[in-house]
Amino acid sequence: MKIYADNAATTKMSKTAVNAMIPYFDEVYGNPSSLHTSGQKAAEALYNARESISIILNCHPREITFTSGGSEADNQAIVSAAKIGERKGKKHIISTAFEHHAVLHTLQKLENQGFEVELLDVGEFGLVTAEQIKNAIREDTCLVTVMYANNEIGSVQPIAEIGAVCHEKGVLFHTDAVQAAGHLAIDVQAQNIDMLSLSAHKFHGPKGIGVLYARKGIVLSNIIEGGAQERGKRAGTENIPAIMGMAAALEEANEHINENTAKLIKLRDRLIEGFSEISHSILNGDREKRLPSNVHFCFEGIEGESLLLLLDAKGICASSGSACTSGSLDPSHVLLSIGRVHEIAHGSLRLSLDENTTENEVEYIIQSVREVVEYLRKMSPLWHDKISGRKNFILK
Amino acid sequence: MKKALIAMSGGVDSSVAAYLMKQSEYDCIGVTMKLFHNEDIGIEYKKTCCSLNDVEDAKSVAFRLGMSHYTFNFTNHFAEKVIQPFISAYESGRTPNPCIDCNRYLKFDALYHRAEILECEKIATGHYARIVNGNGRFILKKAVDLSKDQSYVLYAMTQEQLAHTVFPCGELEKSEIRKIAEKQGFFNADKPDSQDICFVPDGNYSAFIEQYSGKKYPVGNFIDRNGTVLGQHKGIIHYTIGQRKGLGISARNPLYVCGIDILDNAVILGESRELLSCDLNAVDFNWIAFDTPPEKFRAKAKIRYHHEEQWAEINVIGEKNVHIRFDEPQRAITKGQAVVLYDGEIVLGGGIIN
Numbered sequence: 001m002k003i004y005a006d007n008a009a010t011t012k013m014s015k016t017a018v019n020a021m022i023p024y025f026d027e028v029y030g031n032p033s034s035l036h037t038s039g040q041k042a043a044e045a046l047y048n049a050r051e052s053i054s055i056i057l058n059c060h061p062r063e064i065t066f067t068s069g070g071s072e073a074d075n076q077a078i079v080s081a082a083k084i085g086e087r088k089g090k091k092h093i094i095s096t097a098f099e100h101h102a103v104l105h106t107l108q109k110l111e112n113q114g115f116e117v118e119l120l121d122v123g124e125f126g127l128v129t130a131e132q133i134k135n136a137i138r139e140d141t142c143l144v145t146v147m148y149a150n151n152e153i154g155s156v157q158p159i160a161e162i163g164a165v166c167h168e169k170g171v172l173f174h175t176d177a178v179q180a181a182g183h184l185a186i187d188v189q190a191q192n193i194d195m196l197s198l199s200a201h202k203f204h205g206p207k208g209i210g211v212l213y214a215r216k217g218i219v220l221s222n223i224i225e226g227g228a229q230e231r232g233k234r235a236g237t238e239n240i241p242a243i244m245g246m247a248a249a250l251e252e253a254n255e256h257i258n259e260n261t262a263k264l265i266k267l268r269d270r271l272i273e274g275f276s277e278i279s280h281s282i283l284n285g286d287r288e289k290r291l292p293s294n295v296h297f298c299f300e301g302i303e304g305e306s307l308l309l310l311l312d313a314k315g316i317c318a319s320s321g322s323a324c325t326s327g328s329l330d331p332s333h334v335l336l337s338i339g340r341v342h343e344i345a346h347g348s349l350r351l352s353l354d355e356n357t358t359e360n361e362v363e364y365i366i367q368s369v370r371e372v373v374e375y376l377r378k379m380s381p382l383w384h385d386k387i388s389g390r391k392n393f394i395l396k
Numbered sequence: 397m398k399k400a401l402i403a404m405s406g407g408v409d410s411s412v413a414a415y416l417m418k419q420s421e422y423d424c425i426g427v428t429m430k431l432f433h434n435e436d437i438g439i440e441y442k443k444t445c446c447s448l449n450d451v452e453d454a455k456s457v458a459f460r461l462g463m464s465h466y467t468f469n470f471t472n473h474f475a476e477k478v479i480q481p482f483i484s485a486y487e488s489g490r491t492p493n494p495c496i497d498c499n500r501y502l503k504f505d506a507l508y509h510r511a512e513i514l515e516c517e518k519i520a521t522g523h524y525a526r527i528v529n530g531n532g533r534f535i536l537k538k539a540v541d542l543s544k545d546q547s548y549v550l551y552a553m554t555q556e557q558l559a560h561t562v563f564p565c566g567e568l569e570k571s572e573i574r575k576i577a578e579k580q581g582f583f584n585a586d587k588p589d590s591q592d593i594c595f596v597p598d599g600n601y602s603a604f605i606e607q608y609s610g611k612k613y614p615v616g617n618f619i620d621r622n623g624t625v626l627g628q629h630k631g632i633i634h635y636t637i638g639q640r641k642g643l644g645i646s647a648r649n650p651l652y653v654c655g656i657d658i659l660d661n662a663v664i665l666g667e668s669r670e671l672l673s674c675d676l677n678a679v680d681f682n683w684i685a686f687d688t689p690p691e692k693f694r695a696k697a698k699i700r701y702h703h704e705e706q707w708a709e710i711n712v713i714g715e716k717n718v719h720i721r722f723d724e725p726q727r728a729i730t731k732g733q734a735v736v737l738y739d740g741e742i743v744l745g746g747g748i749i750n
Contacts, residue, residue: 309513342472379509379513
């Protein structure tokens with residue numbers, strides 16, 4: 001059996017998205033900036049894609065900037081807000097301890113440039129509250145950036161409430177919605193979101209393309225300089241095939257969002273139930289406020305790397321959190337931020353499903369994880385120390 | 397098909413070891429151990445989360461050979477079992493050999509355990525040494541290429557580890573290894589051999605210790621054997637037995653570090669002849685050639701990596717303690733270094749000089 005359960009890392013492209021791209025490789029291949037008919041056709045496609053995405057997010061097409069993906073969108077949003085703040089003498093930024101590195105590393109860079117970055121605690125369930133944001137906002141706060149849903153433990157933040165607090169205080173609000181777009185209903189107006197990042201390959205679209213939504217009136221600072229594409233805010237000839245694939249994928253995902261959610265929650269909850277029967281284990285992230293596709297557990301006495309290898313041998317593609325480029329796994333800053341100690345953080349497993357996951361697959365995953373955890377514990381000297389009482393258990 | 401786990405560092409030796417294993421009857425899995433973060437050892441923080449090019453090098457060789465490749469994060473193990481003891485040793489006036497601890501606790505323990513989990517029958521590394529199965533005991537021997545022999549840093553291996561380990565490079569000359577690498581088109585064929593301690597790439601171990609531990613080591617006195625103060629030292633971690641450079645003391649005859657007195661925070665200096673001695677005690681001994689060693693025997697003993705082994709009288713005192721008396725006085729017998737006993741090319745066993 002081959003089961004792909006790592007959809008938070010990336011997804012399989014949908015047939016709809018693939019088909020939407022194909023004409024733009026060798027039929028409509030003009031440059032949208034060109035004057036001639038071929039270019040015009042490409043420009044029209046680009047406009048349609050922009051419009052379709054704007055309808056889904058409930059914003060104006062001009063508020064959509066196409067980027068190379070979520071990371072670039074995060075970088076540009078944060079740097080832009082910081083520049084705007086700096087001009088007004090506001091250099092305080094509020095975020096959370098468990099953001100994606102695209103956000104955290106950009107904030108670190110700003111810190112080196114003299115900005116003050118305050119990372120809020122996310123508590124043991126990985127949630128930040130609007131109250132916390134409200135209390136943290138100061139006169140000189142220029143930006144609040146809080147992820148929509150966490151990429152590792154799947155906890156979903158109270159975005160609308162945070163947005164309301166920010167607006168009340170007149171502070172820009174950005175959200176990294178890479179894990180949420182296409183999976184949760186987003187409405188930037190209703191939720192008071194000023195800036196939002198998303199990435200196509202997390203909702204069955206192509207890799208290397210994303211969106212930065214920025215409310216009208218927010219002046220974006222360029223990360224890439226060059227031509228006047230994207231209203232001069234993001235140079236480089238537009239990746240039309242990828243943009244078309246993204247628009248098609250987002251439309252498709254959005255159309256089925258309710259049925260997919262209902263289906264996924266059932267599968268997710270069955271997995272959580274199955275894993276909870278394994279002794280000395282714990283669910284990470286909030287039980288209710290979590291992505292429908294996300295299951296994240298820590299198992300005491302095992303190493304995540306071994307767990308993943310053995311699951312891979314059983315045909316299950318999973319992850320232990322976020323993997324870095326070499327494929328080696330560091331104890332995740334997300335797990336540390338919710339208070340897991342290093343030893344426990346090392347034994348983590350993330351499964352992220354999609355709407356094609358079946359009940360049979362879920363049962364097979366539960367069975368396999370039980371077997372592998374038992375096998376690894378049997379082979380672990382640390383586990384024997386715990387069983388015999390020489391060392392204490394950390395988890396119940 | 398029997399499975400083997402290949403420890404690949406990204407260097408030429410372990411790359412060729414991987415190639416040779418792949419040629420033999422094994423189904424091979426390539427593995428690179430991530431041992432430390434560059435920023436932890438003072439190399440500039442780069443934007444990638446694992447900026448070790450060596451991992452990329454190892455991966456490219458593995459993929460070229462059609463093997464799967466994994467990176468295992470052993471940074472916690474390495475900090476606990478290698479870096480911390482390395483620092484503690486210097487703090488207590490000893491001179492450690494971290495490669496021995498890395499082999500003992502990382503390659504042949506943590507990694508060995510992973511091989512077990514993955515049901516690999518063998519683990520292969522790029523070490524220059526040989527393992528032979530002789531009359532029910534696994535014997536560790538020097539490499540065919542004596543100039544590259546690494547048996548000294550492998551003395552702590554147990555019978556079980558030896559039974560499940562292969563050193564493909566031990567049977568070949570270094571020149572042959574390079575030829576294989578060139579023929580296979582490994583881009584790292586002429587990558588220079590690693591020389592320094594991997595986590596102290598610039599060789600400045602005292603700067604590393606201060607940066608890593610965040611401590612400042614107090615200055616103190618240089619004294620001679622009679623306790624006469626000769627000058628001021630920069631902190632004891634800066635010195636190792638036999639050291640002559642960097643003392644900043646002028647004397648009629650050149651002075652050397654002959655001892656470190658941690659209680660008085662003093663470094664004892666003396667002339668070259670004061671470094672000579674015949675006797676040493678070793679602890680934590682591991683015997684490879686014997687189940688139970690004879691009480692008393694003659695063998696050649698090697699007291700540091702680049703020392704040519706010398707004849708000595710060996711007295712086994714307890715299960716793990718050994719007294720060694722050299723026929724001729726040896727220069728700079730250093731606490732914390734390993735002493736390894738040889739019978740010709742066979743490693744009898746080894747321990748730590750106390």
